[in-house]
Amino acid sequence: xxxxxxxxxxxxxxxxxxxxxxxxxxxxxxxxxxxxxxxxxxxxxxxxxxxxxxxxxxxxxxxxxxxxxxxxxxxxxxxxxxxxxxxxxxxxxxxxxxxxxxxxxxxxxxxxxxxxxxxxxxxxxxxxxxxxxxxxxxxxxxxxxxxxxxxxxxxxxxxxxxxxxxxxxxxx
Amino acid sequence: xxxxxxxxxxxxxxxxxxxxxxxxxxxxxxxxxxxxxxxxxxxxxxxxxxxxxxxxxxxxxxxxxxxxxxxxxxxxxxxxxxxxxxxxxxxxxxxxxxxxxxxxxxxxxxxxxxxxxxxxxxxxxxxxxxxxxxxxxxxxxxxxxxxxxxxxxxxxxxxxxxxxxxxxxxxx
Numbered sequence: 001x002x003x004x005x006x007x008x009x010x011x012x013x014x015x016x017x018x019x020x021x022x023x024x025x026x027x028x029x030x031x032x033x034x035x036x037x038x039x040x041x042x043x044x045x046x047x048x049x050x051x052x053x054x055x056x057x058x059x060x061x062x063x064x065x066x067x068x069x070x071x072x073x074x075x076x077x078x079x080x081x082x083x084x085x086x087x088x089x090x091x092x093x094x095x096x097x098x099x100x101x102x103x104x105x106x107x108x109x110x111x112x113x114x115x116x117x118x119x120x121x122x123x124x125x126x127x128x129x130x131x132x133x134x135x136x137x138x139x140x141x142x143x144x145x146x147x148x149x150x151x152x153x154x155x156x157x158x159x160x161x162x163x164x165x166x167x168x169x170x171x172x
Numbered sequence: 173x174x175x176x177x178x179x180x181x182x183x184x185x186x187x188x189x190x191x192x193x194x195x196x197x198x199x200x201x202x203x204x205x206x207x208x209x210x211x212x213x214x215x216x217x218x219x220x221x222x223x224x225x226x227x228x229x230x231x232x233x234x235x236x237x238x239x240x241x242x243x244x245x246x247x248x249x250x251x252x253x254x255x256x257x258x259x260x261x262x263x264x265x266x267x268x269x270x271x272x273x274x275x276x277x278x279x280x281x282x283x284x285x286x287x288x289x290x291x292x293x294x295x296x297x298x299x300x301x302x303x304x305x306x307x308x309x310x311x312x313x314x315x316x317x318x319x320x321x322x323x324x325x326x327x328x329x330x331x332x333x334x335x336x337x338x339x340x341x342x343x344x
Contacts, residue, residue, distance in 0.1 A: 010256035020256045027236070028223075028245040028279060037240060051200075057229030061246075064199070065237040068209060073200040074233075084182035084192045107200060 003169050006032045007148065021148050021171065023119055027061060036147055036168060037065050043166035049113045049142040053077050053103070055130055058119035062147060066117070075107040075114070077130050088136055092129040101129045103137070110138030120148040121167060124155030131162040175341050178204045179320065193320050193343065195291055199233060208319055208340060209237050215338040221285045221314040225249050225275070227302055230291035234319060238289070247279040247286070249302050260308055264301040273301045275309070282310030293318040293339060296327030303334040 006025050013020040026032045040062060049072065054063025056078045067074035080089065080100035087102040108114065116130045121144070131141045141163035149156065149167030156165045178197050185192040198204045212234060221244065226235025228250045239246035252261065252272035259274040280286065288302045293316070303313045313335035321328065321339030328337045 008257075013256040014253075022256045024248055024255070024257075024276060024279065027239065028247060030239055030243045030245060033236075033246070034240050057232060057250075060229060060232040061236045064205075064233045065240050067199065067202055068206050068237050071202045073202060074205070075200060076196055078229075081186075083196070084185040084194045085180075085196075104196060107196065 001032055001035055003032060003036060007169065021120060021150070023058070023147060026147075037062065037069070040145055040147060040166070040168050041066055041070065043145065043168065044115065044143065047115070047143050047164070047166075049115045051075050051108070051112050051114050051139075053108075053114050053116045053130060053134065055101075055116065055118040055126055056082070059117045062119060062145070063117040075103060077101055077103050077116075077133060088133055090129045090132045090136070092125050092132075094125060099126070099129075101126065101133060103133050105137070108134065108137035108139045112137070112139035113142040114139050115143050115145050116141060116163075117145045119146065120150070121146040121153075121155055121159070121165070122150050123153055124158050127155070127159055128162065131159070135162075173204055173207055175204060175208060179341065193292060193322070195230070195319060198319075209234065209241070212317055212319060212338070212340050213238055213242065215317065215340065216287065216315065219287070219315055219336070219338075221287045223247050223280070223284050223286050223311075225280075225286050225288045225302060225306065227273075227288065227290040227298055228254070231289045234291065234317070235289040247275060249273055249275050249288075249305060260305055262301045262304045262308070264297050264304075266297060271298070271301075273298065273305060275305050277309070280306065280309035280311045284309070284311035285314040286311050287315050287317050288313065288335075289317045291318065292320040292322070293325075293327055293331070293337070294322050295325055296330050299327070299331055300334065303331070307334075 010020040
């Protein structure tokens with residue numbers, strides 16, 4: 001199945017001029033969802049890793065099934081104030097204002113090789129903040145994994161300084 | 173494995189006097205996570221359904237792997253402003269203020285039998301709002317599925333008016 005035919009374009013979301021890639025039809029079609037997960041898993045062939053770090057909230061949609069299938073732990077990277085135990089935080093710039101991402105301090109150990117998972121790579125701000133959280137725990141970024149990459153935004157070049165970037169569907 | 177030994181208590185989160193049930197250690201342990209998913213799936217034995225409606229964001233953690241494994245579509249129920257296409261909304265009361273939950277109008281069809289999935293049942297406000305979204309689409313609530321139920325809060329009695337309630341780990 002051509003996943004590009006399942007992903008749909010929503011013009012002018014979240015604001016005029018942005019052509020949003022809507023992946024919700026992929027999850028509504030179990031054949032498409034399974035294919036996406038299988039092909040994302042294949043992208044990691046040859047990459048050694050211990051944990052999947054899934055970025056809230058659409059990262060959970062891919063990190064969860066892959067963690068179960070690949071027998072890896074899934075660690076949640078969440079927005080500020082959602083995780084109940086002691087956290088490590090990183091605050092990063094958005095187009096307007098800032099955002100904070102957190103992980104439980106006991107969720108990553110020194111030396112863990114971590115794949116950072118999200119649905120879509122756009123400007124890479126959240127992914128770079130995630131890499132910082134991994135490094136500050138003494139762990140390593142084994143790679144970044146996305147279902148969709150907006151290649152024309154050029155974020156992969158920034159992320160590659162932290163680790164390899166794997167994307168299933170690229171829009172150039 | 174006794175999942176109660178994996179779920180941990182975080183006292184005084186999100187506010188003094190609340191003993192928060194933290195399920196993140198379950199996802200960090202692939203054996204525990206797989207067991208939770210298998211046992212949640214077993215709870216649905218004998219229940220006919222077409223779609224899993226996963227409530228943002230921890231519902232995605234369970235709805236995603238179950239959808240893939242059970243060959244069902246997963247529909248996302250999200251907070252206001254996150255879904256890009258045309259949505260149906262419901263606004264409901266919280267302890268302080270209100271919250272809005274949305275679903276894409278084309279994600280549910282009349283007659284769909286829907287299981288509403290979330291990580292934890294507390295007071296049931298979000299689950300009841302989800303049931304309303306299902307009904308307003310002309311679809312049916314085939315049941316509610318939770319990994320954890322705070323039985324002492326009594327929400328299951330409210331939900332049972334909408335559909336059967338299935339919970340894996342109950343705290344009485």
